[in-house]
Amino acid sequence: MLNTLVSVADLFANLQNPDWCIVDCRFSLADAQAGQRAYDEAHIPGAYYVNLEDTLSSPHIADKTGRHPLPDKNAWISSVSDLGINPQIQVVVYDDAGGAMAARMWWMLRWIGHENVAVLHGGWQAWQREGLAVSADIPEPAQGAASDYEALPSLVRIVEADAVDSRKQVLLDARELPRYKGEVEPLDPVAGHIPGAICSPFSANLDASGSFRTGPELREKFKQALESNKPLVCYCGSGVTAAHNILALKVAGIDEVALYPGSWSEWITDGKRPIATGDGD
Helix, strand or coil: CCCEEEEEHHHHHHCCCCCEEEECCCCCCEEECCCHHHHHHCCCCCCEEEECCCCCCCCCCCCCCCCCCCCCCCHHHHHHHCCCCCCEEEEECCCCCCCCCHHHHHHHHHHHCCEEEEEECCCCHHHCCCCCEEECCCCCCCCCHHHHHEEEEEEEEECCCHHCCCCEEEECCCCHHHHHCCCCCCCCCCCCCCCCCCCCCCHHHHHCCCCCCCHHHHHHHHHHHHHCCEEEEEEECCCCHHHHHHHHHCCCCCCCEEECHHHHHCCCCCCCCCCCCCCCC
């Protein structure tokens, strides 16, 4: 079974495989319904659609949570079951943003103990480049098996805000450098980064085609963090693209590293938490 990336060729060969499930995770922060519209127009045959804000997050609570809090775990298991997914199914997730949204669902399935989940290498664009068939048909999900997840151990590691400490951990910030520095902030009311964090944009995990770089290339990207011999904690703006760095580290051969789910948008809800701008702490 596959638990990091899957090629277009392998997915195409298994389109009719009843033990495979495909999920379209396209989403735009600028237009929350854009992904649904794109899916309705055309998607990989047999794929279901999952919306970041409706299913992969719980509602944002102003001044308390980050922008995309994790849903209640039992509610998430129910959503997974509604898609006909059980622990034996090979799940393939994709988007049109280099895996930025798909990695969230990849991580969330691992959160409930589902190991057989992979992100489509190159995403929707790679499928289109191959000229493969698309569909507007919406499939009927098979009966799921939610109870099967209740006894499974989680495959991920989580660090909450009160345990974030750059003296003991290496904090990897998945946002672009201008946001990390606090020069711009298009989404959150406060700009900057968690003191001591390293800027490690998720976009640098990808090559010019939007596909993941090779394992050795990704190890080089994370070289500074790996040489520290401290535990790694990934965060971003709202806990979504941080999962992309976790996936990239697994592609590089690194064991599961921790996620700070609330990320920057949660960090700044407490005025007592320190904030840094520029290149340094």
